[in-house]
Amino acid sequence: MPDNGSTKCLAAIRSFKTSPFAKAPVLVMMEKPDRRSVVQAAKLGAHEIITKPISPNNLWLHLSGIINIPRKYREANGSITLVPRAISNSMF
Template sequence: MTSFNSVNILVVDDHQNMRQIWQTILKGFGVSKVLQASDAASALEVLRDYSVDIAVVDVVMPDILGTELITMIRRADDSPNKMIPIIVCTADTRRSCIYQLINAGADEILTKPVRPDAIWQRLISVINHRRQFVKTPTYFGPDRRRVDDPSYKGRDRRESALI
């Protein structure tokens, strides 16, 4: 059993109702503190001002897309926490959208409507089974490969890129 009583989570969503749903679910899991932001600028401010362990980011927001926010968190020189676990929430399940989120640096992806059991699984994943980070000229974030095949010797082997 994992305890979330010392975990601080930032929920970034432009809809107050969704932020409230997230807060209710996360508090039900025993999360100690749920911080909220309604846009990317507020999210970056919260990340600078508070100790945040996990960020939950909606994809569609009025100022910038969640993919852009993730990219800023992962790659900006002044990013307050480049390695924060990021769980993304989206209603768009097209393969192209999922690939954009993965390539932006999302750790985990949840599809709407969110279910508490799926949220629990993603939280456990980013806390107990965090993938190594990869740094290349065009990408910084969790290893996009979920399966480690030590026998693979191809051109895209990332041994030197793992952090």
């Protein structure tokens, strides 16, 4: 069953290109992910995808994956922004 709720929410977040949240790290939670939903979430810029039910240890592992990955920064329009991560086809 596709998880439309989380991908629609992520699409809305990413649609505001000038928002400071446009490139914010996002952890997507899905109850019953299918391949299409996971690929769509990754293309929209999800940094981690976690499935329900969520244990505290599993949540921490996914959050650590976001927190501990070094990111590159760049200056644009007088502010410092994160360089977007590339999506690897090897993930799928």
